[in-house]
Amino acid sequence: MKTLVPEEGDWVQDRVTRITDPEDDRLSAYRNVRERDLVGRDGRFIAEGKVVLNVLLSNPAFAVESLLVLENRLAGLSEQLKLCPPDVPVYCVSREIMDAIAGFPMHRGILAVGRRNAPLSIDTLIDTMPDKALAVALCGISNHDNMGSIFRNAAAFEADCILMDETSCDPLYRKAIRVSVGAALKVPFAREGSIEAIVTKLQTAGFNIFALSPAGTTDIYHARPSRRVALLLGTEGDGLPNFLLQKLKTVKIPMSRSFDSLNVATASGIALSRFSRFSGL
């Protein structure tokens, strides 16, 4: 007896476009994603995995251009497919085709091409900050793992935004998004100009800037936050430039003198936890 209501599986199968040729032009955006990871993409980016896809679909600042899904992952994606606009193609391939296109074994089996509607300017982003706010400012963070981890921490502790200078790497690179567990698509950010310009804009907007440095003068467990706080972090190795450390309030995470070396993302986690509204300060 034929059922009157189509089964979930039927609906999903009707929504997808099966592709069996790895050279199919419709998949060009997914080709060799690992090698192309270091190339700018005009606001387009690759999102991997179901958790990241959920964040992408829930943030109106981003659009989904298409999905590429491994055939055996389709069944678990019906909720996400319902959230995709009908004109967004959903391509479905076998494991063999998926790996051939991506250029390496794609264990997650779920890829999306996303697009940022328009990059925010530092000014616009600062203008949207609430009266009580926690911002993160980054100078020269060039490692995508660190960038992704900083976003993950910022989301976990509900920082209001991340501002970064133009020498910092793009948080929308595939690996940064993946390491951020989607937070790079959640926490509002702007990336432009020099760190001096960002510092000046934050000060003008009433932010109390805490520059994190192993040589900082105030212990973070003694520093008292004001209504608007910005945590300023520099790259590992060189850290923040001296001229900034000289003119700003510097804070340190108290630690061993014989091993005073923390990863910058870990430092961001400790400082964000301390200054977030969740710490009860």
Next chain:
Amino acid sequence: MKTLVPEEGDWVQDRVTRITDPEDDRLSAYRNVRERDLVGRDGRFIAEGKVVLNVLLSNPAFAVESLLVLENRLAGLSEQLKLCPPDVPVYCVSREIMDAIAGFPMHRGILAVGRRNAPLSIDTLIDTMPDKALAVALCGISNHDNMGSIFRNAAAFEADCILMDETSCDPLYRKAIRVSVGAALKVPFAREGSIEAIVTKLQTAGFNIFALSPAGTTDIYHARPSRRVALLLGTEGDGLPNFLLQKLKTVKIPMSRSFDSLNVATASGIALSRFSRFSGL
């Protein structure tokens, strides 16, 4: 006029053994280190880079079996070479040979084969703990990056030891040592048996165990440490097993309800910073 005192360069050149054949048997321990990274080595391990080498040379719990150095890195290594026992061979090769042996571009140009004198047992390590102590206990940490980062944090906050169950990965894998910036060769650790056995031994030794969990009942900013504290961390994904969470004091890092996801290494950093003697608690 000939100088009477040999120049630094001469001394270093006399100390090293030049090798020009990538198939030379004396380099077999260095062959394809990346692929062999996942293979047990009877207490032997690969240390990379000058910072890690310094830690290796300074810890009597480890021995150096040999060094492999890129020719253009020799000049900066004279201090380290003086610390190497005279019977430890120092092999020197060109960039071409180095990359051919390692199986990938070895940017650091400094490799050492180290050996652990003997693994510590959990009992022995707990017996050496001072009256006031901070321990880290790990259950099922299987990612070498996380393991390395946890060691780095433990060194930065001067935890006294790291105890881990047999399902946790080996901190002496090349990548874990590298990510730890040498801390895997600095912080005393033991790895054996079940997490239940470790918990029981810690309790018997008077440690107050704080089990970290997003569902923990006490906020870490409200928890008060006792003289002997052990921070217990479980793997990402599954976290700590329920039977442990039910019988132990559980603590949580307070964070967002809509994005309650921290990397386990970052969580270790936040908790270690909070409970270390440096926080002033």
